[in-house]
Amino acid sequence: MAAAKTPKPEELMAIRHEPPATPWMETPTVFRPGTWSYSGTPKSLTALGFPNPRAWQPSDADWKLPENWQSIILEGMAERLEKYRSFRLFMDICVRCGACADKCHFYIGSGDPKNMPVLRAELLRSVYRRYFTQSGKLFGRLAGARDLTIDVLKEWFYYFYQCTECRRCSVFCPYGIDQAEITMMGRELLNLVGCNINWVTEPMANCFRTGNHLGIQPGGVKDMLEFLAEDVADRTGVKVEVPLNRKGAEILFVIPSGDYFADPGTYTCMGYMMLLHEIGLDYTFSTYASEGGNFGLFTSHEMIKRLNAKIYAEAKRLGVKWILGGECGHMWRVIHQYMDTMNGPSDFLEEPVSPITGTRFANARTTKMVHIAEFTADLIRHGKLKLDPSRNDAYRVTFHDSCNPARAMGLFEEPRYIIKNVCNHFHEMAEDTIREKTLCCGSGAGLGNEENEEMRMRGGMPRAMAVKAVREKYGVNRLACMCAIDRAALTALMDYWVPGVAVTGVHELLANALVMQGETERTTDLRGEALGGRAADEAV
Ligand code: SF4
Numbered sequence: 347m348a349a350a351k352t353p354k355p356e357e358l359m360a361i362r363h364e365p366p367a368t369p370w371m372e373t374p375t376v377f378r379p380g381t382w383s384y385s386g387t388p389k390s391l392t393a394l395g396f397p398n399p400r401a402w403q404p405s406d407a408d409w410k411l412p413e414n415w416q417s418i419i420l421e422g423m424a425e426r427l428e429k430y431r432s433f434r435l436f437m438d439i440c441v442r443c444g445a446c447a448d449k450c451h452f453y454i455g456s457g458d459p460k461n462m463p464v465l466r467a468e469l470l471r472s473v474y475r476r477y478f479t480q481s482g483k484l485f486g487r488l489a490g491a492r493d494l495t496i497d498v499l500k501e502w503f504y505y506f507y508q509c510t511e512c513r514r515c516s517v518f519c520p521y522g523i524d525q526a527e528i529t530m531m532g533r534e535l536l537n538l539v540g541c542n543i544n545w546v547t548e549p550m551a552n553c554f555r556t557g558n559h560l561g562i563q564p565g566g567v568k569d570m571l572e573f574l575a576e577d578v579a580d581r582t583g584v585k586v587e588v589p590l591n592r593k594g595a596e597i598l599f600v601i602p603s604g605d606y607f608a609d610p611g612t613y614t615c616m617g618y619m620m621l622l623h624e625i626g627l628d629y630t631f632s633t634y635a636s637e638g639g640n641f642g643l644f645t646s647h648e649m650i651k652r653l654n655a656k657i658y659a660e661a662k663r664l665g666v667k668w669i670l671g672g673e674c675g676h677m678w679r680v681i682h683q684y685m686d687t688m689n690g691p692s693d694f695l696e697e698p699v700s701p702i703t704g705t706r707f708a709n710a711r712t713t714k715m716v717h718i719a720e721f722t723a724d725l726i727r728h729g730k731l732k733l734d735p736s737r738n739d740a741y742r743v744t745f746h747d748s749c750n751p752a753r754a755m756g757l758f759e760e761p762r763y764i765i766k767n768v769c770n771h772f773h774e775m776a777e778d779t780i781r782e783k784t785l786c787c788g789s790g791a792g793l794g795n796e797e798n799e800e801m802r803m804r805g806g807m808p809r810a811m812a813v814k815a816v817r818e819k820y821g822v823n824r825l826a827c828m829c830a831i832d833r834a835a836l837t838a839l840m841d842y843w844v845p846g847v848a849v850t851g852v853h854e855l856l857a858n859a860l861v862m863q864g865e866t867e868r869t870t871d872l873r874g875e876a877l878g879g880r881a882a883d884e885a886v
């Protein structure tokens with residue numbers, strides 16, 4: 347199926363934020379090309395043990411559902427209302443104050459009222475009322491209740507796959523209603539009848555087969571890391587090691603596969619390797635735990651648990667003391683918000699202590715997993731790294747707080763501290779678009795696929811406009827972030843909305859500035875571009 351052609355930016359900008367012509371329950375869902383994702387393939391669903399594997403597409407009239415699909419979903423809803431107190435609470439307590447209404451990037455970028463968080467939740471609440479509340483059973487529509495029909499199911503699919511589970515709306519909700527949790531429940535219920543998207547199910551199936559989303563076999567992981575080590579040697583003259591599956595190493599290092607497989611993540615990966623070599627850390631990569639990302643977060647709680655377990659199983663097998671994690675997004679939401687009750691306590695590991703500075707990471711006392719930004723910021727704070735920020739002088743840098751490290755774990759200061767120590771030119775975006783109010787890239791939660799490009803560009807538009815403002819004011823040409831999905835998604839977003847701004851990981855910037863022992867005279871950055879904006883033949 348060919349992907350739809352994405353309209354030009356000036357066409358997308360013509361957004362109408364107007365009330366719909368018909369009441370929302372009577373407004374049909376139109377699967378417009380460019381705004382939805384292809385279905386999960388039978389092969390992936392079978393590999394994952396998901397129900398109803400079949401060939402179908404959301405644009406088909408017949409979704410080939412099981413005959414008793416309504417009862418499957420309603421039983422699934424009853425089970426989850428019983429199991430997750432938060433789900434029942436979020437179904438009951440919204441007062442429709444509207445504080446969240448204009449906070450979703452998909453609503454801002456599309457003008458579609460069903461992309462208002464309050465209305466997105468109502469898609470599910472209306473069915474909850476009809477079958478699980480007295481008022482809904484007695485008064486139906488009058489009580490905001492409606493039957494679960496095939497059109498309702500299609501509407502769920504369309505709009506729960508137009509939510510990136512970014513949780514920005516929750517920051518503004520006086521009741522703390524977490525829309526991401528509601529979307530997750532909506533997706534779980536859709537899964538029960540075999541309705542999901544391939545950009546989520548295929549990476550998960552790959553993960554179970556080879557250890558990572560991209561389906562790279564262990565030999566391929568080794569080749570990629572060795573290839574990056576050769577690139578480091580070319581740029582710096584320093585030969586960094588590639589420790590793999592090493593039993594007895596002190597630390598297991600887990601990164602998203604996008605970091606060793608695709609540009610610009612590869613430069614971030616080179617940055618990690620240079621840093622860990624320079625400080626002489628006793629660590630190992632793993633070809634089994636070769637993925638930090640966890641697409642279970644976009645699928646079901648059961649899947650989160652299954653995928654997260656392998657990192658800890660590998661830590662146990664290798665006999666490490668603790669785990670260091672790379673610049674991933676949703677891996678950190680899983681670690682900080684689910685790990686302890688899903689697969690914890692990880693008592694076979696030790697409370698992480700930096701072997702270089704002696705700092706005890708008490709915040710990781712239970713998960714035993716430290717974010718590399720915390721680890722690196724601590725090294726800098728203790729004066730353990732020799733840094734030359736002028737090597738990044740060609741760059742005017744701004745920082746995008748990736749939704750999960752920012753909102754799920756409050757990691758605001760560490761990346762900024764690193765960037766300010768390795769770059770001379772750093773400029774923040776507008777206050778209401780950063781830190782806990784950060785705007786999503788528009789492509790998270792499995793939506794970063796080609797066929798959904800128009801919706802991604804719409805959803806990413808508010809973030810892109812904030813970058814555009816600092817580009818026009820300060821000449822910003824580098825957008826730093828700490829998430830592998832962001833590195834891919836923001837690159838496409840910048841090309842579309844703000845050409846001239848390249849995307850970088852924080853540890854790529856760090857590695858440019860890192861003065862390594864035994865390095866040869868460095869004339870280029872990790873991308874092979876002239877260091878510090880000087881001519882490549884100038885000495886540094
Ligand atoms: S801000 Fe919270 S309470 Fe208000 S409408 Fe949105 S979800 Fe409901």
Ligand code: SF4
Pocket residue numbers: 449450451452461462463466508509510511512513514515516525526529786
């Ligand atoms: S995409 Fe983010 S802001 Fe929009 S409804 Fe989902 S969680 Fe809320």
